[in-house]
Amino acid sequence: HNILTLPDMYIPGTDTKINPFTPEEPVRTVAKRIQRLREIGQTVGEIAGGEAIHPSNPRVGGMFYNISPQAKQKIYDLAKEALPLAIAQMEFMITVLKNWENRGTVTVGKTEVEIPEKFGWHDQGYMAVDPVFDSSSLDFEPKWDPDRWTDVSPYHWYQGELEISLEDADYPVGGTTKVGTKTWPQMQACTSVPLYDGQPVEVGPRARLTIFKNYDRKGAMGLQIARQMEYPDCLYTMIEACDALDCNGSVLADEIPQGDGSLGWNANEAPRGCDVHLARVKDGKVQEYTLLVPTTWNFPTCSRALEGAPWQLAEVIMRAYDPCVSCATHMLVVDESKKIVAQKLVQ
Template identity: 35%
Template sequence: MGETVVIAPTTRNEGHGKFVLDVDEEGIVKKGNFLSMVTVRGFEKFLVGRGMEFAPVATSRFCGLCPPTHATASSEAVERSIGLSPPRHGLLLRELCNIGNHLHDHPLQQVLILPDFVKDPEKYREALARIQKMRRIGQYICNVVGGEAIHSPYIRVGGMYTNISEAARHKLTAMLEEFTQYHEAQSRFMEEAFSAAGVPPGLGVNDVDMMATDLIYGRSDVFEEKYFPYYSELLPANYYGKEIGVEACTRIPLLRGKIVEVGPVARLWKYKGWREKGTMALNRARLTEISLRIERGLEILRELNTRAHTLNRPVSYGIGRLGIGVNEAPRGTNVHITRVEDGRITYYKAMPATMWNISTIGKSTEGFHYKWAQWVMRSYDPCISCATHMIVMHEGRVVEERFI
């Protein structure tokens, strides 16, 4: 007879997650469930009625790991609702700021998986030192381009608040070249660690479809035309079952009635012909993505006119049209949807990357011993706080309140 294995809270990930795994007598996962245990914070509700400029300010506070992606997706959702196009060089700076965030965040995932792959204390410390040097450069890019290393207040509705100086452009170029040296050494180190780890073949491989809108930055029009018409969602109790789902705090998004995977493998799958899936493919895909982002960052710095205009003011304040903003966050496709009328938000919805992946993580544990479940989870680098956006109302009254 099988049994249920519960792993809670999961470790070395952002937020509070929980596995509920149905396993056979040998501990092999037959049904994998991964769910968010972060309580709902109500961003989408308290944004309603606020000025449209507040949207990127508030949503960048979803969490502290990847604020630029939320500010960017939010700004673009507002812009598409009111019919505003930012200047070209403002868009270049937005992309550069998000590249800085990827170059800070992707190496952080290596910190979280190092204990799984590296047992030698000296090599572990050397790897951490390289990773921290890379992360410092990524944060510096966000600080210079976005105005702050964390919440990037220069990302505004209409573009970017200000351009960077010519001196800053030269310094960022030099720092990206320095980053390249650390990354090349760290990639060789991680590849050796991956090869020696003894991970079961095929760990984390699933039959889930891939979703991505761009290789690096994100395309709102691609999501709106290719994916949004086929979008639906389930409440957690309807997906996990009432016994499990009553604890979960995130919607389950579906495309054509099925769960999907977003993130590094999905982007490389869609735009680079990548054809490997699973835990180790995800870990390796991040190394590839770092290289692609360094290359693109240097390209932007060569192309950027530091005297160019970067912010357009609105000429319309909205008539309630639906605006969809999409950015490819470190963890995958990040979608914000809003309606703006007379400069105020009348509707808001967020579908961050881990919201798409959270059900896929559970499915990807199936077929392997439950001791590997957290290895699978960490390869997705879930940001569970970002994923948690759900509130259930009935005829204007609160159905249930929970206090932890």
């Protein structure tokens, strides 16, 4: 996420935008530090989960296997290596983010754009269940309530058919959409809009820090700074987990219920935010399964945070609120036979 964010930023004290892929210092050291932190995280995920992406070790009721004492020591050593790197990265990023916020104006393409005082602010609430872990329907005092959740279809939330009326050929990269292009957000949106107590809520780093640690910094940069502040706590928690792990202990619950069809849920604090899974299981078979992922929670809040911001800085807000949107939004052009004839990454 830092790699996605840095091209919006400047080297403090200069008018030079940061290219995270430059071989020059001080950026080269920062980029190598980011990649090493990412490598450590992926390696720990692979050791504990079997694979770094889509881990195969977790199963219903626990894990398929425990890890060896040697693997436990490896995780511990990696976490100890990563801790000073994470603290250094946190301090660097917070300096860069505060510098951007205090600049007054920034350059986008060939345009100098003023940064509003309340850039990326919203008045919605926050939702989080734990500083680093989760809550479930099995808890003695659950921290999430399915009765407070409702959802709305995109057709009832977004605007109808619109026509593009603004065009800028210098906007990076490749210019904006052509004037006169038809767009229909109601039909093009692909997810429902989840609400908590009838309102959109922000999930993620700031939500966790606000609810559990009295964090109070608003706006897009306030969210970015909160994200950096979580890095050390992740590693402290990893070290604590290693200390608590019994490599000879059982990896399965004593009893795995087969389900009676009643609703069960788990709200897991993933890095991007609260990831809620709801299920009904009966006689060992899934009857119903619903996922409320962080990006889906943050979409409607993002819409509120974009209101009043200069359109040239809209992407800065999107990158702050959800890294998933920043790297997974593409435009595909297809012909009548559904063959792709052109494509463009929305950066």
